[in-house]
Amino acid sequence: MTNESPQKPDVDLIAAALDGDQERFGELVRRYQGRLVNYLYRLLRDYGEAHDLAQEVFLKVYQALDRYNPKYKFSTWLFRVAQNAAIDQIRKRRLQLVSMDRPKAGNEDQGTWEFPSGERGPYGELRNIERGVAIQESIERLPWEYRELIVLRHYGELSYEEIATLKGMPLGTVKNKLFRGRQMLKERLSDFMTD
Amino acid sequence: MQHDQDHNVYLEWLYLEADGGLAGSDRALLQRHLLSCAECRREREQLPALFDLLSSGRVEVREDFADRVMSSLPPAGWEARHPRTWTAAAAVLAVLIGLSALLVGLSGGELEGVGAVVAIAELFRSTITAGSGLLAASWHGLGMAIGEVVVGSPVQTGVFALFVLGVNVLFVRLLMRSWRRPVAERLGRDSKRSG
Incomplete structure (x- = not known):
């Protein structure tokens, strides 16, 4: 049991921000930053770029805050803006003919893998790195229609209903695509599931 | 034929169950199916490892991220x-x-x-x-x-x-x-x- 007071609903924070209390928007940023950065990181594969784009997304959302429609969840809106921003970014990259096969050369800032595994020492670290690379590559090899749903669910932490709203798909289709995507991942990651 | 169809539905339900998205009434049907399906039982045992593996691939957000977003907020256009x-x-x-x-x-x-x-x-x-x-x-x-x-x-x-x-x-x-x-x-x- 914790002493934390229950979280204020997103819509209350938005209303307060629109009334001039900017710090409430800061609460929204802190509430969603982990999910947003992870979502963008999985799509862009660049830790720094994911942060920069997440920042841009929050700025865009802030500027359009008065157009937020409370009929939909804030998270759905936020991730829709993020999804469009990520697609634009990927298009820009293609135009710049940057290879999509490997992370950018010289980019040392690739973030920290959070593995709960108790493995220590050089072997453990190597195994962690291999596992991280395997997860990333397995996700990237998924067809886009599965990949984006997997990333939205596992890294954006959106519910099935939120994903259905965001993608404009029936709930059953979302569940089915996630199932197929996960089956493919299970097959590809089987070596790492026995650790 | 009918059996295969049912089996695939139950297989999809297994993934939903592992992700906490299976309705109570469906869970009872799934339990009944598991009693007679060794393949589904094996699959079910493996799924927690897959979900753990996927969530282990999250990256940490930079500590100063929210502060950077808040300090770069433009004057609100909607105001x-x-x-x-x-x-x-x-x-x-x-x-x-x-x-x-x-x-x-x-x-x-x-x-x-x-x-x-x-x-x-x-x-x-x-x-x-x-x-x-x-x-x-x-x-x-x-x-x-x-x-x-x-x-x-x-x-x-x-x-x-x-x-x-x-x-x-x-x-x-x-x-x-x-x-x-x-x-x-x-x-x-x-x-x-x-x-």
Whole structure:
């Protein structure tokens, strides 16, 4: 049991921000930053770029805050803006003919893998790195229609209903695509599931 | 054939169950199926490892991320678009009254006191009538201004053009106020309704 007071609903924070209390928007940023950065990181594969784009997304959302429609969840809106921003970014990259096969050369800032595994020492670290690379590559090899749903669910932490709203798909289709995507991942990651 | 179909449905349900998305009634059916399906039992045992593996691939967000977002927030555009006070509208009205007084003065008439006020009011009324809508008022005003170039002095024409423009600005601001109730108010109401 914790002493934390229950979280204020997103819509209350938005209303307060629109009334001039900017710090409430800061609460929204802190509430969603982990999910947003992870979502963008999985799509862009660049830790720094994911942060920069997440920042841009929050700025865009802030500027359009008065157009937020409370009929939909804030998270759905936020991730829709993020999804469009990520697609634009990927298009820009293609135009710049940057290879999509490997992370950018010289980019040392690739973030920290959070593995709960108790493995220590050089072997453990190597195994962690291999596992991280395997997860990333397995996700990237998924067809886009599965990949984006997997990333939205596992890294954006959106519910099935939120994903259905965001993608404009029936709930059953979302569940089915996630199932197929996960089956493919299970097959590809089987070596790492026995650790 | 029917068995395969059912099996695939149950397989999909296993993934939903592992993700906490399976309804209670379906869970009972799944349990019954598991009693007779060794393949599904094996699959079920492996799924927690897959979900753990996927969630282990999250990256940490930079510590200063939220502060960076908050320090880069631009002045809110919506604040200017949806003013919460009447100050701007009152200022525009004051300027218009000044301009109309100037117009009455420039007309060379001998109006004073109540007569001047009536003339100013008449000027407003005729502008409103002539406009009969924002665009119509603009075009009509423009036409009148062009007519004035032919018959009036350039100063008079310029002041009249400013007057027409000012009336339109005032209209726009007032219409925006009445059409779009303050967003914070709207969100507050909606959140109370849904809460």
